[in-house]
Amino acid sequence: MRGKNENEEVSIVSLINLSDSREIVEVSWNLPFVKKDTSLWEIVQSFKVFQQKPQKPDFRPLLNEAEGLREGIALGWMVNYSNTVEKIYKLRYDDRDSMFSTNLELIPKFEQQGFDIVPLEKRLRGLLSTKATIAHLELQLKETRVLLKNETDEKARMEEDIREHAKRIDDHDKRIKELVKMLSKEKARK
Template sequence: MVGKTQGRKRGRPRKYCSDADGLPQSTMCGSHPRGGHLSLSDAVQMASRGEAETRTETENSTEMIIVTPRGESESLPFVKSSPAWKAVQSMQVFQKFPQNPHFLPLTEYRKSFREGMAIGHMVTFANVVEEAFRLKITDPVHSFMTCLEALQDLEPHGFHVNATKARLTKMLSVIEQLQKLHNEHVEVEGRISELTSENDEIVEEIVKLNEKIRNLQDELACAASKKENKDSEITALRESLAAISASIQSIELDFEDAT
């Protein structure tokens, strides 16, 4: 149609990131909220919700897709003429995950752009899948979310992404579980450290009390020894007093008898 713009009819086309060498990466720009990263729980919820929404959109859109049985070129919104298709379709990813995208959303673009954009989508899909299966649970959460968002953008073009999305969503769930266990581990370790510190203070107090007890026991033994000495002295004095009293009584009796 004359006067048709180069962009989409509705909204702006997504921008694909590239590395320092100008090669397409497995990520897409503009997918993350500005001003910080998503929390892990939010990421898992978004991944699960996005997978469900994409499934619904795919089910709803399949009724609108009409593929003619007269060959692949009849069902595509462009004619495959670029020699790049052979190299792209021979990539290892497409041997493991065969794809037959219809690229119907490209009908919103000029015909001269469609084949190049389709090749770009194929390369992006390959890069995203390779990245998804290269990710480890120790990688940042936003790396998983970027891959999921890219797959969600590619799925309307007819790419089969369920296996890759399932892997990413499962790994996000595992990361969330590990994060919760890690938080519990840190919390328990902190409580153990706190109780250990309190226990050390109690042990120190017990040591001081035992020392006081030993000192009191020494004082008690000393006091008991002093009492024993005093008792012995008192006993000796009482015996002496009794002897003196007996002597007095004897003298008085002798004096009375003499008179």
């Protein structure tokens, strides 16, 4: 017994057999359409991302789309994947959070289409981890600077108190010496 997808793939093969012989036809188990615009496909497949790491997207879900839209949607997925890969590899840990969340939302959609998302997800998670670590360290640095300022201020207050106490001690010491001198003079008179 054949499933719905098997029948549709067979009908695609039949349509391909009836196609004009001048048309370049490429059929694959995961391409539910005929590549009619080969020049566009050549351009897209020449993108750096596909040269460095060839992809094997699964476009069978496009069987649910109108036949005339399938190739365009597939090309759109290829271009969007390439753009997303480039954006992710240009991201830095200090970029806006929204850039990370947008890309994290896209990854499962590419995965559903059969694109390899593991390196993208790994890079995003690594950057987010770095971002979180740096944010934590910056918070600790800020708190430590506040503590250092408080301690420095307290030290300055204590040093001022010590100077004041030392001055009072000196004043008392001078007063004691004056009193001892006066006492000695009084005793000497008697």
